[in-house]
Amino acid sequence: MSRAYVSAWKDGSVRAVLEVSGKFIETEVLAHREKWERQRFVDRAVWRRAGELGLLCCSIPEEYGGGGGTIAHDIAVCEAQAAAGETSWGNMVHSGIVAHYILAYGTEEQRRAWLPPMASGEVVGAIAMTEPGAGSDLKSVRTRAADDGDHLVIDGAKTFISNGHTADLVLVVVRTDPEAGHKGISLVLVDARDAPGFVRGRILEKVGQHGADTSELFFDGLRVPRENILGGVPGKGFGQLMTQLAQERLLLGAVAVAGLEYALRETVGYTKKRQAFGQTLFDFQNTRFELAEAASVAHIARVFLDSCIERHIAGELDAATAAMAKWWLTEQQVRTVDRCLQLHGGYGYMREYPIARMYEDARIQKIYGGANEVMKDLVARSL
Numbered sequence: 001m002s003r004a005y006v007s008a009w010k011d012g013s014v015r016a017v018l019e020v021s022g023k024f025i026e027t028e029v030l031a032h033r034e035k036w037e038r039q040r041f042v043d044r045a046v047w048r049r050a051g052e053l054g055l056l057c058c059s060i061p062e063e064y065g066g067g068g069g070t071i072a073h074d075i076a077v078c079e080a081q082a083a084a085g086e087t088s089w090g091n092m093v094h095s096g097i098v099a100h101y102i103l104a105y106g107t108e109e110q111r112r113a114w115l116p117p118m119a120s121g122e123v124v125g126a127i128a129m130t131e132p133g134a135g136s137d138l139k140s141v142r143t144r145a146a147d148d149g150d151h152l153v154i155d156g157a158k159t160f161i162s163n164g165h166t167a168d169l170v171l172v173v174v175r176t177d178p179e180a181g182h183k184g185i186s187l188v189l190v191d192a193r194d195a196p197g198f199v200r201g202r203i204l205e206k207v208g209q210h211g212a213d214t215s216e217l218f219f220d221g222l223r224v225p226r227e228n229i230l231g232g233v234p235g236k237g238f239g240q241l242m243t244q245l246a247q248e249r250l251l252l253g254a255v256a257v258a259g260l261e262y263a264l265r266e267t268v269g270y271t272k273k274r275q276a277f278g279q280t281l282f283d284f285q286n287t288r289f290e291l292a293e294a295a296s297v298a299h300i301a302r303v304f305l306d307s308c309i310e311r312h313i314a315g316e317l318d319a320a321t322a323a324m325a326k327w328w329l330t331e332q333q334v335r336t337v338d339r340c341l342q343l344h345g346g347y348g349y350m351r352e353y354p355i356a357r358m359y360e361d362a363r364i365q366k367i368y369g370g371a372n373e374v375m376k377d378l379v380a381r382s383l
Contacts, residue, residue, distance in 0.1 A: 021080030036211035051121030065116030088211030098125035164215030197222035208360030
C-alpha cells in the first residue's frame with residue numbers, strides 16, 4: 001500500500017473518531033472476545049460504553065441524540081473494528097442500517113422514540129429481512145402482518161438475524177397486503193422488550209464470526225399498533241429497502257477493505273519474522289510477489305471504496321455502483337485472506353493466529369447484504 005495515500009473523506013473529525021474507536025475496540029471489545037465467542041453474543045455493557053463515547057449513531061442528527069456527523073463517521077467506527085479483526089460487535093447493523101431507516105422514513109414520533117436510546121446504547125437495534133425460504137429475494141417474504149383494526153397481527157419466522165438475541169428494537173420486513181406484490185411489503189417497528197407472541201429462537205452456530213449474535217426470530221400472533229409501521233403508511237417497505245440497501249452494501253465494502261488491509265499487515269509482519277531454509281519467508285521471491293499482488297489489490301480496493309464513499313456523502317452513489325463495491329470488494333477480501341493464510345503455512349490454520357480468524361470471518365461477506373451473484377445481476381441490469 002502507498003504510504004502517501006490518504007483518503008480524502010477522512011478529515012480531522014473522522015480521524016478523531018477512528019482514533020477513539022480504535023482504542024475502544026482494543027480495550028473494551030477485543031479484551032472480551034473469548035468470552036463472547038463462547039456465549040455467542042456481546043454483553044450489553046459494551047453498547048452503553050460505546051454510547052458514552054459517542055460511537056453509536058455518529059451520523060444521526062444531534063436533535064435525535066446522535067453525533068451530528070456524516071455517514072463517514074459511522075464508517076470510521078466500522079473500519080476501526082474491521083482493522084482490528086473484530087467481528088462480534090454488531091454496531092454496523094445498529095448505527096449504519098437500522099438507525100438510518102428510522103431517520104429516513106420514520107415519523108417524527110418514531111424518530112424521537114427510538115433514535116436517542118439507540119445513540120446512548122440503551123436500545124440495541126436489529127433488522128429482520130431474511131426468512132427460511134427468502135434470502136436475497138425480498139419480494140418473496142412470507143411473514144404476514146394482518147390488519148386488525150388499530151393493530152397488526154404478525155405471524156412468521158426470520159433467520160440469520162444479526163443482533164437478534166440482544167435487540168430491543170427489531171425492524172421487521174412483513175407483507176401487509178398479500179395480493180399487492182412488492183407494493184404489499186412494509187417495515188414494522190417491534191419493541192422486543194414487551195411483545196407477547198415474539199419468540200427468540202436459537203443463537204445460530206456459524207462457520208465464523210463466533211461472537212456475533214445471529215439468531216432465529218419467530219412471530220406467533222404478535223400484536224403491534226398500526227402506528228408502528230415505519231413512516232405510518234403501509235406498502236412502502238420495498239422501496240425503502242431498495243434505497244437503503246445501497247448504504248448497507250457500502251458499509252460491507254468498507255469492512256472488506258479494512259479487513260483486507262489488516263490481513264496484509266499481519267502477513268507482511270509474519271513473513272519477515274518466520275525463518276525457513278536459512279532465510280525469512282519474505283526473502284523468497286514467491287512470497288514477495290504474492291504480497292506485492294495483495295498490496296496492489298488493497299490499494300486499488302481502497303481507492304475504489306473512497307470514491308464510493310465520497311459519492312455517497314454527496315448523495316450521488318447509485319445502486320449499481322454500490323452493488324459493484326459490495327461484490328468486488330468482498331471478493332478481494334476473501335481471496336486475499338486465503339492467499340495470506342497460505343503464506344502462514346500450518347500456523348495459518350491455527351485460531352491463535354489472527355489470519356485463521358480472518359479466514360473464518362470473511363467468508364460470509366460474499367453472502368449477506370445480498371449474495372454476490374445477485375449483486376452482479378444488479379450491475380448487469382444497469383448496462
